Amino acid sequence: MRAVVVRRFGGPEVLEFSEVAVPAPGPGQVRVKVAAAGVNPVDAGTRSGFLTEAGIIPPRERVGIGWDVAGTVDAVGGGVTGFAAGDSVIGLLDRPSAALGAYADFVVLDADAIAAAPRTVSLAEAATLPLNGLTAVQALDLLDLPPGATVLVTGAAGAVGGYAVALAKARGFRVVAVAGPADEALVRGFGAEVFVSRGDFLADRVRAAVPGGVDAALDTALLGLDALDAVANRGRFVVFAAGAAPIPLRGIKVEHVWVAADGAALAGLVTLVDNGALGLRVADTLPLAEAVKAHDRLAEDGLRGRLVLTIE
Template sequence: MRALVIDSFGGPEVLRIAEVPAPTPPGPGQVRVRVEAATVNPVDLATRSGALAAAGLMPARARTGLGWDVAGVVEETGPGVAEPRPGDRVIGLHDRLDVPLGTQAEQVVLDARALAPAPAGVPAAAAATLPLSGLTALQALDALGLSRGETLLVTGAAGAVGGHTVQLAVARGLRVVASARENDEALVRGLGAERFVPDTADRLGEAVRTLVPGGVAGAVDAAVLGATALDGVRSGGAFAALVAGGAPVPLRGTRVHQIWIRADGRALAALAALAEAGTLTPRVAATLPLAAARDAHERLAAGGVRGRLVLLPQKP
C-alpha cells in the first residue's frame, strides 16, 4: 500500500510516497481502518523538519510515518473489540510521534478506544478535521475549568484549533474575546465570538482589558503568543498553552496548563455529535491527493490557511 513517510528531516522535499506492506492484522483492542481522509497539521510540519526530535520528543529513525487525524471505514477488528464493527465509518486520532506509519496512508491500525463513529451526513474530508483540533480545544477548555458566564480569550481564533475552541466555549456558556487577523473578524464572530481584538494590536493585553476590565478569566493560546496573551488574563486566572515550549511563566498567580493532546474516543464521539447538530463546524481549506503532500506542507507553513488541508490517500 502507499504511505507518506520521511527518511530524514528537512523541508517538504523530504516527503515521499512509499510502497509499504499493509498493516499486520490488528491485535487485541485494535482496529484496521481504510483511510479515506487524513489532515495535515502543524505537528506534521514539526515532525518532518526535525523540530520535535531536536526537542527530545521523538528519536530520529530511518523511517517515520506522518499523520494524526483520520476518517475512514473499519476493515478488520482485533480480539476483544465489540465496537466499532467492519464496515462502520469512523474518525480517530493517532497520538504517537514515533511510528513507522501514520494516518497519511491507505490503511492504518489504531486502538479502538481512539476511534468514534463518524458524524452522520458529514463527508469524510470534513469529518477528518475534527479529531486533533477538536480534542485539543476540548482538553484545553477542560483544563481551564471556567464557569458559565466567564470570559475567555482565544488567540488564533480563525484557525482550526482556535475556531473549534470558540465554538465549544460558546456552547459551554462562556463569553469569548477572539484575537485574529483584522480580515477574519466576521469569521470569528460568525463562530460565536462576542468581542474581537485584532492580532496587530500593539499591546494585546491592554486591548483585551479595555474590553474586559481586570482581564479575562482564562485564555487558550492557539497562536502561541505566550506572555503577550497572558497579559490579558486576570490575576489568578487560567491559561492553556497548546505547543511545547509555548507556556509562559505563571505571572500573577495564573494557572498555566501545558496541553498534551491525547486520543479519547468517548470525547471524540461527543464532538462528532456536536458536528451532526451543527454546533461544531468542520472546516476544510482544501482537499489534495496524497501525492500533493509537499504542496500541503508549503501552504500550511506559509500561514493564513483557514480550516484544514486534507489528504485523500485512496487512488481515484
Template sequence: MRAVVVRAFGGPEVLQIADVPIPVVAEGQVRIRVEAATVNPVDLATRSGALTGAGLLPVRDVIGIGWDVAGTVEQTGPGVTGIVPGDQVIGLSDRLDVPLGTQAEHVVLDADAVTAAPAGVSPTQAATLPLNGLTAAQALDGLDLNHGQTLLVTGAAGAVGGFAVQLAVARGLRVVAVAGADDEPLVRGLGAELFVPRTARLGEAVRSLVPGGVHAALDAAVTGAAALDAVRSGGAFAALVAGGAQVPLRGIRVFNHWIRADGTLLSRLAALVEAGSLALRVAGTMPIDQVAAAHRRLAEGGLRGRLVLTI
C-alpha cells in the first residue's frame, strides 16, 4: 500500500510516497481503509525535524506522517466491541514515534481512539475534526471556566481557534476573538461576542473591552506574552505548542495542553457536528501524491480550515 513517510528531515521535498505492507491489527485495535487525512502543522514540524530537535520525537529510519483520519473499518482485532467492518469512522493517531501515520491507504488505531463519523458530512469534511476539535475541547476542559466567564481565543479564524470559539460559546462563555481584521465577520459568525485585530496591542485592546482582563486565554496563534497580558490576575492560560507556556505572572495558572486520542469525547464532538452546532471547514483537497504541495501551501499561512489529502 502507499503511505507518506520521511527518511530524512528537511523541506517538503523529503516527503516520500512509499510502498509499505498493510498494517496488521492486534487486540483492541481496528484497521481503517483511509478515505481522507488532514494536513496539520504538526506534520510540518515532524517532516522538518523540529519535533526531534525539541526532544519530542526520537530519531528513526522511517517516520510516518498524519494524525487525522476518516474512512471505513476493514478489520477489528480481538476484544473490540461496538465497531464492525464497514463502519464509517473518524479517529486520531496521537503518537509521534511511529513508522506509519494516517496519510496512507490503511492505518491501524486503538479502538478507543475511533468513533462513528458524523452523519451528513463527507469523509473529507469529517477528517478535519479529530486533532483540531479534540485540541480545542481538551484545552477548554483544562481552563475550567464557568458559564458567563470571558475567554480570549487567539488565532480565532484558524482551525483550532475556530473550534475553540464555537465550543466555548456552546459552554456559555463570552469569547473575545483575535484574528486578522478581514476575519471579523467570520469569527463573529462562529459566535465570538467581541473582536480584537491581531495588529492591536493585545493587553490594552482586550482590557478596554473587558475591564480587568479576561478570565482565561487559549493561545492558538502562539502570541505568548501578549495574550498573557490580556488575562486578569489569577486567571488561566492554555498554550498549545511546545515552548508556548509563559512564565505564570500575577498568579495566572499556565499550562501546555498536550493532545490525546479520546474516542468518547470525539463522539460528542461528532454529535455537535450532526446537530449543526459545530462547523467543519475544508480549505482545499489534494490527492495523496500532492502531499508536498499541501505542505508548501500550509506553510504559506492564511488558510481558513484544513487542507485534506484524499486517498
C-alpha cells in the first residue's frame, strides 16, 4: 500500500511516498481503508523535526504523517464488537511517533479511538473533525467551569478556535472571541457573544467589554501573556502547544491540553454535527499524491478550515 512518511526533516519536499505492507489489526483494533485524511499544523511539526526537537517524538528511522482519519472499516481484530467491515468511521491516530500515519491507503486504530462517521456530511468533511474537535472538547473539560462563565477564545476563526467557540456556547458559556476584523461575522456565527479584534493592548480591550476579566481563556492563537492578562485573578488558562505556557501570574491556573483519542467523545461531536449544531469547514481537498502541495499550502496565511487529502 502507499504511505507518506518522513525519513529526514525539512520542508514539504521531504515527504516521501513509500510502498509498505498493509498493517494487520491486533486484538481490540480495527483496520480502516482511508478515504480522507486531514492536514494539520502538527503534521508540519512532525515533518520539520520540531516535534523531535521538542522531545515529543523520539528519533527513529521512519515516522508516519497524519492524525485525522475518515474511511471504512476493512478488518477487525479479536474482541472488537462495536464495529464491522463496511462501517463508515472517523478516528484519531494520537501516537505522533507511529511509523505509519493517516496519509496512507490503510491505517490501524484502536477500536476505542474511532466513532461512526457523521451521516450528514461527506467523509472528506468528517476528516476535519477528530483532532481539532477533540482538542477543543478536552480543553473545555480542563476549565471545569459552570454554565454562565465567561470564556475567552483566541484564534477564534481557526480550526480549533472555531470548534472551541461553538462547543463553549453549547455548554452555556458566554464566549468572548478574538480574531481578525474580517472574521467578526464568522465567529459570531459560531456563537461568540462578544468580539474583540486581535492587536495591541488586547487585555485592556477585553476588560473594557468584561470588567474584571474573563473567567478563563483558551489560547489557541498562542498569544501567551497578552491573553493571560485578560483573565481574572485565580482564573483558568489553557495553552495548545509545547513551550507556549505563560507564567501563571495572579493565581491563574495554567494548563496544557494534550489531545488523546476518545471514541466516546468523538461520537458526541458526531451527534452535534448531525444535529446541525457543529459545522465542519474544508478549505480544499487534494489527492494523496499532492501531499507536498498540501503542506506548501498549509503555511499560507488566511487559510480557513482544513485541507484534506483524499485517497482514491
